[in-house]
Amino acid sequence: MTLTDGRIYLASRSPRRFELLRQIGVNFEPLLLREALPRQADVDEIRLADENPIDYVSRIARAKAEMGRLRALQRRLADLPVLAADTAVVLRDRIFGKPKSFADAEKMLGTLSGQTHQVLTAVAVTTQNGTHVRVSASTVRFRDIGEREIRSYLAGTEAYDKAGGYAIQGIAAVFIPEIAGSYSGVMGLPLFETAQLLEESGIPIFS
Known part of the structure; x- marks a missing residue:
């Protein structure tokens, strides 16, 4: 179903998030934030002391969305809703970016x-x-992966712009016997929570 009304900005460079928003018919425009050198990143993604993982991803997603709106206004763009997301892989409170x-x-x-x-x-x-802000939490089980398999996997390119160093929608699927939760959330944009937020912001998914 395609939206008949409303546009948003997506404050992300992620092709997976582009694909997922298109999957549910959202009319969006990418809004790029500065992420690295030579200029300072728009959002500092360093974890705060004693910050739990849920608070961390929530804070970063909020900061990206709010910075995206600020940058849109500074660039004299249309004042549209800004959607942003942040994904973290967590093992025993350790965050893998x-x-x-x-x-x-x-x-x-x-x-x-x-x-x-x-x-x-x-x-x-x-x-x-x-x-x-909404948060999606999923669990993913990896089978034992041998050193040779890891090196062979990393000889490709899909791991390097993914939290945790793997893409569930790619070759790494062969490492994963079980997932509980949101597949799209593991990809980087949970569509259930995204649709809820857009509806709350006046952007209907079904109309």
Whole structure:
């Protein structure tokens, strides 16, 4: 079903999030934030001391959405709702973000091998009336993954811009015998929570 009314900005560069929003017929425009050098990132994603993982992803998603709206207004763009999301892979309170190198990704996957971890994705929508946030929590079980398998997997490109160093929708699916929760949330944008937030913000999914 395609929206007949309403547009939003998506404060993300993620092709997976583009694909998922298109899947539910959302009319969106990418709104790019600064993420790295040479200029300072628009949102500092460093975890605060004693910050629990749910609070962390919620804070980062909120910050991205609110910064996206600020940047849209500074650029004199249309004042549209801004949607943003943040995903973290969590094992025993340790947060795994995107790997910085082959060695980093190899260490992440070795740690996750044979373990059940949690994937948290927070979604935030900011409008002129404020910001609302929802969090999706899923569990993913990895089978034991051998060192040779990990290195073979990392010889490709899909791991390096993904939290935890893997893509459930890609080759890494062969490592995963079980998932409980939201498949789209593990991909990076839980569609159930996203649809709820958009409806609350006046952007109907079905009309």
